[in-house]
Amino acid sequence: MALLQISEPGQSTSPHEHRLAVGIDLGTTHSLVASVRSGKADVLPNENGDVILPSVVHYAEDSVVVGHQAMASAQQDPLNTVISVKRFMGRSADEIAADVHHYDVVSDAGSGVPKLHTRAGDKSAIEISSEILKVLRQRAEKTLGGELTGAVITVPAYFDDAQRQATKDAARLAGLHVLRLLNEPTAAAVAYGLDKNATGVFAIYDLGGGTFDISILSLESGVFQVMATAGDSVLGGDDMDQLVADWMLQQAGINERPVAGDWRHVLSAARQTKEALTDEASVAYVLNLSDGFNWQGELTRDQFNRLVDPLIEKTILPCRRALRDAGLDINDINGVVLVGGSTRVPRVRERVTDYFEQQALADIDPDEVVAIGAAIQADVLAGNKPDGEMLLLDVIPLSLGLEIMGGMTEKIVPRNSTIPIARAQEFTTYKDGQTAMAIHVLQGERELVQDCRSLARFELRGIPPMAAGAARIRVTFQVDADGLLSVSAQEETSGVSAEIEVKPSYGLTDKEIESMLRDSIEHAREDMDARNLQEQRVDADRLLEALSSALLQDGERLLDTAERDAIDAAMQLLAQARDGNEINAIKSAIEALDKVSADFAARRMDDGIRNALTGHSLDEFSNDSEVKE
Amino acid sequence: MQPGHGKNYFELFELPVQFEVNVADLNARYRKLQQQFHPDRYASGSDQEQRMAMELTASINEGLRILKDPVNRGRYLLELSGVSVDQETDTVMDPAFLVEQMELRERLDSIQHVSNATAALIALSREVDQLYRRRVDELAIELKTDGELQKARSIIRELQFLQKLRAQIEETEEILL
Numbered sequence: 001m002a003l004l005q006i007s008e009p010g011q012s013t014s015p016h017e018h019r020l021a022v023g024i025d026l027g028t029t030h031s032l033v034a035s036v037r038s039g040k041a042d043v044l045p046n047e048n049g050d051v052i053l054p055s056v057v058h059y060a061e062d063s064v065v066v067g068h069q070a071m072a073s074a075q076q077d078p079l080n081t082v083i084s085v086k087r088f089m090g091r092s093a094d095e096i097a098a099d100v101h102h103y104d105v106v107s108d109a110g111s112g113v114p115k116l117h118t119r120a121g122d123k124s125a126i127e128i129s130s131e132i133l134k135v136l137r138q139r140a141e142k143t144l145g146g147e148l149t150g151a152v153i154t155v156p157a158y159f160d161d162a163q164r165q166a167t168k169d170a171a172r173l174a175g176l177h178v179l180r181l182l183n184e185p186t187a188a189a190v191a192y193g194l195d196k197n198a199t200g201v202f203a204i205y206d207l208g209g210g211t212f213d214i215s216i217l218s219l220e221s222g223v224f225q226v227m228a229t230a231g232d233s234v235l236g237g238d239d240m241d242q243l244v245a246d247w248m249l250q251q252a253g254i255n256e257r258p259v260a261g262d263w264r265h266v267l268s269a270a271r272q273t274k275e276a277l278t279d280e281a282s283v284a285y286v287l288n289l290s291d292g293f294n295w296q297g298e299l300t301r302d303q304f305n306r307l308v309d310p311l312i313e314k315t316i317l318p319c320r321r322a323l324r325d326a327g328l329d330i331n332d333i334n335g336v337v338l339v340g341g342s343t344r345v346p347r348v349r350e351r352v353t354d355y356f357e358q359q360a361l362a363d364i365d366p367d368e369v370v371a372i373g374a375a376i377q378a379d380v381l382a383g384n385k386p387d388g389e390m391l392l393l394d395v396i397p398l399s400l401g402l403e404i405m406g407g408m409t410e411k412i413v414p415r416n417s418t419i420p421i422a423r424a425q426e427f428t429t430y431k432d433g434q435t436a437m438a439i440h441v442l443q444g445e446r447e448l449v450q451d452c453r454s455l456a457r458f459e460l461r462g463i464p465p466m467a468a469g470a471a472r473i474r475v476t477f478q479v480d481a482d483g484l485l486s487v488s489a490q491e492e493t494s495g496v497s498a499e500i501e502v503k504p505s506y507g508l509t510d511k512e513i514e515s516m517l518r519d520s521i522e523h524a525r526e527d528m529d530a531r532n533l534q535e536q537r538v539d540a541d542r543l544l545e546a547l548s549s550a551l552l553q554d555g556e557r558l559l560d561t562a563e564r565d566a567i568d569a570a571m572q573l574l575a576q577a578r579d580g581n582e583i584n585a586i587k588s589a590i591e592a593l594d595k596v597s598a599d600f601a602a603r604r605m606d607d608g609i610r611n612a613l614t615g616h617s618l619d620e621f622s623n624d625s626e627v628k629e
Numbered sequence: 630m631q632p633g634h635g636k637n638y639f640e641l642f643e644l645p646v647q648f649e650v651n652v653a654d655l656n657a658r659y660r661k662l663q664q665q666f667h668p669d670r671y672a673s674g675s676d677q678e679q680r681m682a683m684e685l686t687a688s689i690n691e692g693l694r695i696l697k698d699p700v701n702r703g704r705y706l707l708e709l710s711g712v713s714v715d716q717e718t719d720t721v722m723d724p725a726f727l728v729e730q731m732e733l734r735e736r737l738d739s740i741q742h743v744s745n746a747t748a749a750l751i752a753l754s755r756e757v758d759q760l761y762r763r764r765v766d767e768l769a770i771e772l773k774t775d776g777e778l779q780k781a782r783s784i785i786r787e788l789q790f791l792q793k794l795r796a797q798i799e800e801t802e803e804i805l806l
Binding site: 019149150179180220221222223320321324380381382383389391392393417418419420421422423478480481539542543546590594601605606608609610612613614 | 663683
């Protein structure tokens, strides 16, 4: 284990340059990139001055086109133009088949990953999303004038492990270093600068193109703590468009949805009508289908409201659940923030105001607010904010558990647990002489396995034969700050262990991602190797730097001569390896130094805990008014 | 999960090992520790630093969960004294308590059919809360230095019943609303 650098929050041990970091909102209908420049967070436009990049990818004859231009192809070339790909992220082939779309879905023969058939080949949702991210990365590097240190990518708070993992993989595929996956409502809360003196409890209502999230968070001395989150990962403005489109067809006397190109046309008429109804009481529309059929109609806001009311109502139940999980009442909410383009719909605002019994805040553009919040967090994580007090404490949205006997699930980590978190539970064998145990990892709230999402399966083998019930198998779930899960299992009496980083069966393996990266033109093999070497060197430098300053401070106080000599020797070896070209040599030198400095690190960490908690009298703590039992 | 370095959760938060905990104070300590050790503080540090920060904050989060809730805290204190609450071999419980539980559950089951269901549910919920609080006070007494650990253990088992009942009341509430 490494040395944990003990310093005041955010304080770096060495001066450093401003690192280029961005926040990216990878949305269902559109995506944005933002960055903090000269202390101010702003969205970055492309050369035409467009801030919004439609999340549309068109596989043209000889190139990949993303954005407005791709959207123009949606009607002529629907099968090679992918819109709202976010709905397919982390989904199995069956789930994708159940969604309404016209793509040709195939399962990859080897990995089983669902892919959409296009003229450029079969493409997974991860690959398609990475095309969007690549465009945003290029835009940012051009505007900011340099290579990016890293990016914060936002995800709906209600995304499960598979969807998060898919998002992170898409970013890696686009050549981005992911500083953190950040929940969209949390990002919005940051953008609202709720940290500026604000204290209290806020509800963030986020209705986007394809997802709905509600987060309840408390704010106290710069710490944003998410208390509860709930939502629906397939509910949004797209669904409103479909309702309106179906109604339009019905008005025109058409009872079935038309072919893909025409359906896209009707959807687009529906979306435009919906948007116009934000300011108008009634809007005229025209349908021109490919068989020459024409229809002119009109949609009033009242009729529109009747159409979408059931959908808006579906957002209220999660609001209620989130409040209850947070142990709060409507009256405890100090402010409500609206996020996502669909919150422009007047009926949505009415309903939210009505439910929360107060006017909602929407003074930052609801399309931009998430990217802006992500940029602020990226700036902090990149180390550009030495005095940064801000800290985000987020939760996992859905419970994690295991399959037990009888097709039931046993919850190990309950929903709304603050992350990072580690939890262990003991299980035993049920047959005499049983030497292996299948472990099936699940996510969801329901009791039956079939109603939960299957995240991964693995086996613990080599358990020494014992009587039934004698083995003690400890399964540990660990969720990191990105909300990503890893699971390990160990038989305690024998020490046999198995470990898995949860990769859903329909996600991509690390190997696949690496080979995709290698195949892509901009990351030829040599580039990859050079990049890996560079990363190892940076890691080595960080470790050496941190250790040197720690030794200077506490070396004499906490180490005896022998311990000090061992660390010095390992440091010297790492410094030598660092100047060489062997990636593996650097790696093992880092590991060796890590091991030999682990005790020192632990002693310093203990000191750190003590320091963090002293100098503050009990009275100061007790007068804290926010907390309730 | 136990925090590393041979410390228990009370020690991690630099608190005395005892049942009485000031929740406001505990939360403030929690925020201080998170401010310093959250992985976000080490986002540009080495992989190993990030891993260590993650493990420590996971302990801090688990510590808060255990110390904040009186039942979890009581269980944990008993475990520290070598008394396990969940021994399946021992299922004996006070018959009077069980009868009371059965009656409360029957009331909950039939509540959806009464004319003023919401009011009846609120009344039931208040009653259960009261029972719960009374047990927590008793637990505090038995967990003092001159208390009886076996009695504390029985109280915790009863509190677990009450917790389950509270969860069921909440579920019914969701159906009624």
